[in-house]
Amino acid sequence: MCGIIGIVGTSTVTERLVDGLKRLEYRGYDSSGVAVLDGGKLIRQRAEGKIKGLVAKLATDHVDGQIGIAHTRWATHGVPNETNAHPHFSGRVGVVHNGIIENFLDIRKELSHRDFRTETDTEVVSHLVDEALSQGLAPKEAFSQSLKKLKGAYAFGVIIDDHPDHIYCARAGSPLALGIGEDEMYLGSDAMALAQLTTKLIYLEEGDWAILTPTSYEIYDVDDNKVERDITILTGGPAMAEKGNYRHFMLKEMYEQPETIGRTLSNYIDEYRLSANVPAELDFSEFDRVIIIACGTACYAGMVAKYWFEQVAGLAVDVDIASEFRYRKPVISPKSLFIAVSQSGETADTLAALRYCKEAGVKTAALVNVMTSTMAREADIALPINAGPEIGVASTKAFTSQLTALASLALAAGTARGMISEDDQKRMATALIKTPRHVKQALRLDKDIEAMAFEFSKSKSAFYLGRGSQVPIAFEGALKLKEISYIHAEGYAAGELKHGPIALIEDGTPVIVLAPYDRLFEKTISNLQEVASRGAHIILITDKEGASHAESMADNMIVLPTSDSFVAPIITTVAVQLLAYHTAVHLGTDVDQPRNLAKSVTVE
Numbered sequence: 001m002c003g004i005i006g007i008v009g010t011s012t013v014t015e016r017l018v019d020g021l022k023r024l025e026y027r028g029y030d031s032s033g034v035a036v037l038d039g040g041k042l043i044r045q046r047a048e049g050k051i052k053g054l055v056a057k058l059a060t061d062h063v064d065g066q067i068g069i070a071h072t073r074w075a076t077h078g079v080p081n082e083t084n085a086h087p088h089f090s091g092r093v094g095v096v097h098n099g100i101i102e103n104f105l106d107i108r109k110e111l112s113h114r115d116f117r118t119e120t121d122t123e124v125v126s127h128l129v130d131e132a133l134s135q136g137l138a139p140k141e142a143f144s145q146s147l148k149k150l151k152g153a154y155a156f157g158v159i160i161d162d163h164p165d166h167i168y169c170a171r172a173g174s175p176l177a178l179g180i181g182e183d184e185m186y187l188g189s190d191a192m193a194l195a196q197l198t199t200k201l202i203y204l205e206e207g208d209w210a211i212l213t214p215t216s217y218e219i220y221d222v223d224d225n226k227v228e229r230d231i232t233i234l235t236g237g238p239a240m241a242e243k244g245n246y247r248h249f250m251l252k253e254m255y256e257q258p259e260t261i262g263r264t265l266s267n268y269i270d271e272y273r274l275s276a277n278v279p280a281e282l283d284f285s286e287f288d289r290v291i292i293i294a295c296g297t298a299c300y301a302g303m304v305a306k307y308w309f310e311q312v313a314g315l316a317v318d319v320d321i322a323s324e325f326r327y328r329k330p331v332i333s334p335k336s337l338f339i340a341v342s343q344s345g346e347t348a349d350t351l352a353a354l355r356y357c358k359e360a361g362v363k364t365a366a367l368v369n370v371m372t373s374t375m376a377r378e379a380d381i382a383l384p385i386n387a388g389p390e391i392g393v394a395s396t397k398a399f400t401s402q403l404t405a406l407a408s409l410a411l412a413a414g415t416a417r418g419m420i421s422e423d424d425q426k427r428m429a430t431a432l433i434k435t436p437r438h439v440k441q442a443l444r445l446d447k448d449i450e451a452m453a454f455e456f457s458k459s460k461s462a463f464y465l466g467r468g469s470q471v472p473i474a475f476e477g478a479l480k481l482k483e484i485s486y487i488h489a490e491g492y493a494a495g496e497l498k499h500g501p502i503a504l505i506e507d508g509t510p511v512i513v514l515a516p517y518d519r520l521f522e523k524t525i526s527n528l529q530e531v532a533s534r535g536a537h538i539i540l541i542t543d544k545e546g547a548s549h550a551e552s553m554a555d556n557m558i559v560l561p562t563s564d565s566f567v568a569p570i571i572t573t574v575a576v577q578l579l580a581y582h583t584a585v586h587l588g589t590d591v592d593q594p595r596n597l598a599k600s601v602t603v604e
């Protein structure tokens with residue numbers, strides 16, 4: 001995934017490149033680097049680890065110029081050390097790259113006479129361009145001909161020794177935006193990277209490549225025809241999210257949820273009519289099936305939505321992880337609605353699934369947090385969640401906003417398909433409207449959960465159990481714990497545990513049981529007893545009514561406010577988020593940037 005940025009202008013660039021990298025750090029933080037032309041000569045500074053390492057190096061050994069490229073890395077090929085950090089130099093050429101060059105081994109063989117210094121796939125790009133230059137090609141031809149040899153996904157920025165006013169860039173499979181400034185041009189992996197530099201952006205299309213100088217830009221399509229692309233004016237200003245008084249972005253983002261869920265609701269729920277509003281193009285009576293595709297946490301939101309669409313709207317739903325769906329030759333009914341769920345709107349596999357369904361001719365929607373993202377631009381319908389920038393790598397507020405939006409869509413579908421009475425529609429809309437208040441009440445349990453997390457943090461592994469729409473929240477609870485505390489955890493449908501995993505329960509194994517007082521409560525409690533009688537340490541997450549029935553059966557209880565069972569998965573989410581967060585804090589891990597992870601996964 002990685003983030004890239006470039007500036008070609010008339011004043012020094014390094015400080016602004018590093019500022020842009022900080023905005024891109026969510027894409028990876030294994031290493032970072034910056035390269036500039038100083039007096040026409042390529043120089044660079046690189047550092048292993050987070051961007052603060054690069055900043056420290058630049059403080060003692062500064063490099064600067066009026067043209068430069070920079071990179072923050074999430075390692076794919078080659079360990080995350082300084083040698084493998086971008087920018088890579090070969091001869092006269094420096095390159096930063098986001099993506100994977102799939103045929104890099106073939107190209108390395110072809111160029112075996114050259115001196116490869118890294119383990120990366122990217123290095124073949126600088127070698128290809130430099131090889132073409134040394135055969136006498138002009139930079140433009142050297143760059144465009146090199147592109148033709150590449151297979152895989154990429155967004156590049158290239159600068160060339162003794163060629164000080166030009167950045168060459170290209171995209172295929174990975175996102176890339178150009179920025180237009182006053183006597184300056186920019187490139188960046190996303191709008192946020194460029195937000196402090198300009199409001200005028202151009203999103204390159206698949207296969208496009210471009211040449212930037214301080215005062216001009218030229219864009220070419222995949223067949224090398226010169227093309228015009230639309231200019232988008234960025235609104236919302238350059239503000240980068242701040243932590244404020246919170247210890248971590250993740251904590252701040254969890255505390256924002258009453259407000260962010262409220263913002264999502266304002267897009268989809270009419271508070272006066274107590275009904276759901278969806279864009280006119282989304283006529284749910286047209287569809288016989290919904291296909292929800294996503295990755296990670298977003299996929300768990302999709303799994304909850306399956307329960308909602310089926311129960312509320314009588315609409316069949318397929319939910320799948322994008323990396324499987326795209327290669328499975330799925331059977332797609334022409335009357336399907338495809339929904340990609342993605343915080344970033346850039347996840348490579350989810351984007352590929354969206355394109356697959358577009359080609360199959362079905363209506364596509366993208367439920368995203370970033371409305372300037374590729375998915376929002378490519379889907380027939382872009383559905384916002386409006387959760388605001390999410391910086392913590394472990395998704396929290398985006399997840400509850402995805403749930404809120406999907407519940408609203410299910411409600412709209414139920415109404416459009418005549419599957420629910422007006423009373424039920426109003427009851428469910430009211431339940432959604434009350435959700436921000438209930439989430440606020442749930443957040444008040446923070447201190448109790450923090451205390452509970454102290455013992456929990458000594459565990460080696462844990463199980464999360466639920467039934468019905470709580471199953472995906474059990475998955476999400478386990479994922480949150482794994483991601484940020486590195487404790488092994490598994491989520492299970494409570495009824496499934498006895499088919500194998502129960503063999504792992506021994507004295508003191510923590511089992512977190514998600515059981516609001518609903519029609520499945522008693523069944524879940526039976527499963528709780530099955531593990532309790534085998535020595536499990538039970539943390540029961542329930543509501544007041546549930547607590548009064550099951551108090552004696554749990555070692556610890558988290559008693560959430562009572563909500564309509566329709567929205568209960570949103571409320572239980574808060575408890576599993578807080579439990580994972582405080583466990584990680586007790587363990588002293590890097591909560592906002594956990595090891596090996598990145599927020600946006602733009603490679604397969």
Ligand code: G6P
Nearest residue numbers: 295296297298342343344347395
């Ligand atoms: C990464 C993130 C997860 C996220 C997943 C999907 O793995 O660490 O938090 O759920 O990607 O990302 P998306 O932007 O498509 O929601």
